Amino acid sequence: MSIGIGVIGTGVMGAEHARILRHETPGAHLAGICDADAARAQAVAAGATVFSDPQSLIASDQIDAIVIASPDATHAALTLACIRAGKPVLCEKPLASSAADALEVVRAEVALGHRLIQVGYMRRFDPGYREIKRVKDTGELGGPALLHNVHRNVRAPEWFDGSMAITNSFVHEIDISRWLLGSEMVSARVEAGPGGEPLMITMKTDKDEIVSTEVFVNASYGYHVHVELVARQGTISLAPASLTLLNRDRAGGLAYPDNWVPRFEEAYCRQMAEWVSAVKAGTSVGASAWDGYVASAIAEQVAEALAGNGVATLKYGPRPPLYD
Ligand code: ISE
Numbered sequence: 001m002s003i004g005i006g007v008i009g010t011g012v013m014g015a016e017h018a019r020i021l022r023h024e025t026p027g028a029h030l031a032g033i034c035d036a037d038a039a040r041a042q043a044v045a046a047g048a049t050v051f052s053d054p055q056s057l058i059a060s061d062q063i064d065a066i067v068i069a070s071p072d073a074t075h076a077a078l079t080l081a082c083i084r085a086g087k088p089v090l091c092e093k094p095l096a097s098s099a100a101d102a103l104e105v106v107r108a109e110v111a112l113g114h115r116l117i118q119v120g121y122m123r124r125f126d127p128g129y130r131e132i133k134r135v136k137d138t139g140e141l142g143g144p145a146l147l148h149n150v151h152r153n154v155r156a157p158e159w160f161d162g163s164m165a166i167t168n169s170f171v172h173e174i175d176i177s178r179w180l181l182g183s184e185m186v187s188a189r190v191e192a193g194p195g196g197e198p199l200m201i202t203m204k205t206d207k208d209e210i211v212s213t214e215v216f217v218n219a220s221y222g223y224h225v226h227v228e229l230v231a232r233q234g235t236i237s238l239a240p241a242s243l244t245l246l247n248r249d250r251a252g253g254l255a256y257p258d259n260w261v262p263r264f265e266e267a268y269c270r271q272m273a274e275w276v277s278a279v280k281a282g283t284s285v286g287a288s289a290w291d292g293y294v295a296s297a298i299a300e301q302v303a304e305a306l307a308g309n310g311v312a313t314l315k316y317g318p319r320p321p322l323y324d
Contacts, residue, residue, distance in 0.1 A: 002027060002028055002029050003027065003028045003029075003064040003065060003276065003279060003280065004028075004029060004031030004032070004062050004063050004064045004065075005021050005028050005029065005030060005031055005032075005063070005064070005065055005066070005067060005276075006031055006032035006033065006034070006051070006057045006058070006060070006062075006063035006065075006066045006067070007021070007030065007032070007033050007034075007066075007067045007069060008034050008035075008054045008057060008058075008066060008067070008068050008069065008070050008078060009034075009035060009068065009069035009070030009071070009074075009092075010033060010034075010035040010037075010040050010041050010043070010044050010069070011035075011040075011069065011070075011071075012259070012261065013069040013092055013120075013261075014033075014035070014044070014067070014069035014070070015044045016261050016268060017067045017069055017090075017268070017272065018030050018033060018044045018045075018046075018048075019044070020268055020269055020272045021067075021272065022046055024269045024272070024273075025269075025272050025273055025276055026273070027276050027277070027280065028272075028276040029048075030045075030046065030048045031048055031049065031062045031063055031064075032048055032049045032050075032051050032057050032060060032062055032063050033045050033048050033049070033050055033051065033057075034050065034051040034052070034053065034054050034056075034057045035070075036070075038050065038052070049062060054070070054074075054078055054081070055081060058078075058081050058082055058085050058087065059085060063087070064087065064088075064279070065087055065088040065089070065090070065276075065279050066078075066082050066087055066088070066089050066090075067089075067090045067091075067092075068082075068089060068090070068091040068092060069092045071159065072094055072096075072097045072164075072167070072168060073097045075091055075092065075094065075095060075096055075097070076095065076096035076097070076101035076102065076104060076105050078091075079091050079095065079096075079105050079117060079289075080104065080105060080108055082116065082117075083105070083108045083109060083112055083116055083117070084108075086112075086116070087116065088116045088117075088118075088275075088279045089116055089117050089118065090118050090120055090271075090272070090275045091117060091118070091119055091120060091292070092119075092120045093119055093120050093121055093168075093171055093172070093175070093287075093292065093295070094119075094167060094168060094171050094292065094295060094296045094299070095117075095119050095289060095292030095293060095295070095296055096292075096293075096296055097167065097296075098296070098300060099293065099296050099297035099300045099301075099316075102289075102292055102293040102296040102297065103293055103297075105117065105289050105292070105293070106289045106290055106293045106320065109289050109322065110320045110322050113322070114322075115284040115288060115289070115322065115323075117288065117289040117292070118275055118278070118284060118285065118286045118287065118288070119175075119286070119287040119288070119289065119291060119292035119295075120271065120286075120287075121171075121172065121175040121176070121179075121286065121287040121291065121292075121295070122264055122267040122268050122271045123172060123175070123176045123225075123264070123267060124175075124176070124179055124267075124271075124286055124287060125266075125267040125268075125270040125271040125274065125286070126264060126266065126267035127266060127267075128238040128239065128241070129176060129180070129227070129238070129267075131236075132180060132227065132229055132236050132237075132238070133179070133180050135236050136180060136181075136229055136231070136236070140233070140234075141229070141231035141232070141233050141234040141235070141236060142231045142232030142233035142234070143231060143232050144181055144207075144209050144229055144230070144231045145209060145210070145230050145231060145232060146209065146210045146211075146212070146229075146230040147177055147180065147181060147209065147210070147211045147212070147227065147228070147229050147230070148212050148213075148226075148227065148228045148230070149173040149176075149177065149211070149212065149213040149214070149226070149227050150213075150214050150224065150225065150226040150227070151169055151170065151172065151173060151213060151214065151215045151216070151225055152214075152216045152217075152219035152221075152222070152223070152224040152225070153169070153216070153217045153218070153219060153223055153259070153260075154218075154219065154220060154221070154222060154223055154258055154259065155217070155218050155220070156217040156218055160217065162303075163299075163303035163306065163307075165197065165199060165215050165217045166199070166201075166215070166299050166302050166303045166306070167296065167299045167300065167303060169215055169217055170199070170201060170213060170215045170299060170302065171295040171296065171299050172225075173201075173211075173213040173215075174203075174294070174295040174298045174299060175287055175291060175295045176227070177203070177211045177213075178291070178294065178295075179287075179291075180227075180229065181205060181207070181209055181211070183205035183206055183207050183209055184205060184206045184294075185203045185204070185205055185206075185211065185298055185314050186203075186204055186205060186206050186313070186314055187203065187204045187311070187312065187313050187314060188201060188202065188203045188204075188298070188301065188302050188305060188311070188312045188314060189201070189202045189203075189305075189310055189311050189312075190202075190302050190305050190306045190310055190311075190312075191310060192306060197215075197216055197217065197218060198214050198215060198216035198219075199213075199214070199215040199216075199306070200212070200213075200214055201213045201215065201302060203298075203314075221256065222255075222256020222257065222258070223256055223257045223258060223259050223260055223263055224256055225238075225241075225260075225263065226238055240254050241263055242254040242255050242256065243255075271286060274286065288323050289323075290319055290320065290322075290323040291323075293316070294316050297314075297315075297316040298314055298316065301314055301315070
């Protein structure tokens with residue numbers, strides 16, 4: 001049986017999730033849509049019901065599960081509303097725009113007693129990242145020593161403000177580094193280049209590994225995400241994600257996309273397919289609400305460190321047994 005999915009928010013990611021649900025997700029269909037801009041919602045509805053507000057979408061009996069892709073500051077309250085309605089959620093990252101709000105979501109899910117929330121840290125579904133994790137987990141490279149991350153956007157999205165290079169972009173590296181290494185981050189050091197960017201963030205893990213990340217949200221030349229794992233007997237890194245080599249104007253090289261949607265298209269499709277299967281089976285996959293909370297808590301402390309003396313001893317409390 002096909003399950004009905006409602007999508008809240010039809011900006012770049014909401015429109016992409018709606019497209020994936022319509023064309024690339026067996027076993028589910030786009031049943032409802034909602035956006036503060038009704039015309040924008042209508043433009044991606046393709047026959048699905050357009051709801052005038054998120055609460056009526058969440059309450060509707062046409063809607064079995066919900067994708068939240070509205071602005072970051074709305075994620076926590078909408079996720080809490082879905083928990084109250086007992087409906088599964090795929091919430092875009094970050095889970096909340098503050099650690100306190102993310103923790104409230106974790107507490108509500110713990111009180112409910114079962115998991116309803118997946119946070120859209122889609123890199124966990126990217127074939128390249130998955131291969132690095134598979135090889136690392138075989139042990140054939142020896143123990144990990146370092147993880148080098150690079151996160152470059154062409155330009156900061158127009159809705160970026162304050163410390164969103166950390167709370168909206170760097171959160172990906174927090175999540176993927178925890179997932180790849182199976183380690184927890186214990187301390188961080190952050191520095192900014194002239195004019196405030198790029199950022200260079202170095203974290204230490206509970207296994208003494210070093211995780212370095214460059215975050216450069218106005219890097220101009222292309223959307224470029226990279227990682228290299230350095231272990232005691234070898235290294236493994238992402239190959240260039242480009243499918244083509246472009247020769248033009250007496251130069252040749254890789255083609256970079258303008259943003260994350262083409263780069264992570266396969267990851268978004270796999271994420272949706274695996275989430276739908278998990279919803280049907282009553283199980284869970286991907287990043288949990290706890291993972292979402294830890295990413296936001298670390299991001300908040302790194303942002304505070306950037307405004308202060310550049311260093312942080314990271315604190316986020318013990319993981320509730322629901323997430324073991
Ligand atoms: C954006 O919101 C995303 O999630 C992208 O994956 C990330 O690369 C970008 O920096 C964020 O702003």
